[in-house]
Amino acid sequence: MAVKNLLLLAVIIGVMLASTVEAQTLEGRAECNYEVQTEKFPDGKLHTYQKERCIEEPGQTVRTVRIGDLVRETWVTKHPVIKDYFGYRGNRCRWFLESNSAQKDLVQYQGIICEVQSNAWRVIDKF
Numbered sequence: 001m002a003v004k005n006l007l008l009l010a011v012i013i014g015v016m017l018a019s020t021v022e023a024q025t026l027e028g029r030a031e032c033n034y035e036v037q038t039e040k041f042p043d044g045k046l047h048t049y050q051k052e053r054c055i056e057e058p059g060q061t062v063r064t065v066r067i068g069d070l071v072r073e074t075w076v077t078k079h080p081v082i083k084d085y086f087g088y089r090g091n092r093c094r095w096f097l098e099s100n101s102a103q104k105d106l107v108q109y110q111g112i113i114c115e116v117q118s119n120a121w122r123v124i125d126k127f
Contacts, residue, residue, distance in 0.1 A: 028059035064100060065111070069123045076113060091115055093124065 032054040039047045063075050079095035086093055093114040100107050111126035 025059060025061050028057055030054065030056045065098065065123050065126065067111075067123050067126050070116070071113065071121050071123060072119060073113070073115070073121050076111070079110065088112075088114055088124075098126070 032052060035049075035051040035053075037049045037051075039049070041047070063071075065071055065076060073094075076096035076098060079097045082095040084094070091114040093112055096111050096113055098109045098111065100109065109126050112124045113121040114124050116122045
């Protein structure tokens, strides 16, 4: 039984490595704004106030999936309207939403993924 599970795991990993999932990476960014304000009082004292505001965003990976790809459930965005899981041929499935760009336009795709193994989902349809 352990050998069978090990072989199944090896096949899943092999399929995942050979998957056609494309990814784009957005670099992280850090941006800071500084404000300095000096105030002079009638007694001759000076007070200086400094304010620093920084925004840090980590890099992100945006994946594009195709029908037949083996993916993790977290790789695709849960559909905002059809949120519930459903059964299909004995597997747990759910809808997903994917946004992409096509010639200066934003395109949204809907699709269905089904769990084929623990934490391994297959893209069944995308339109």
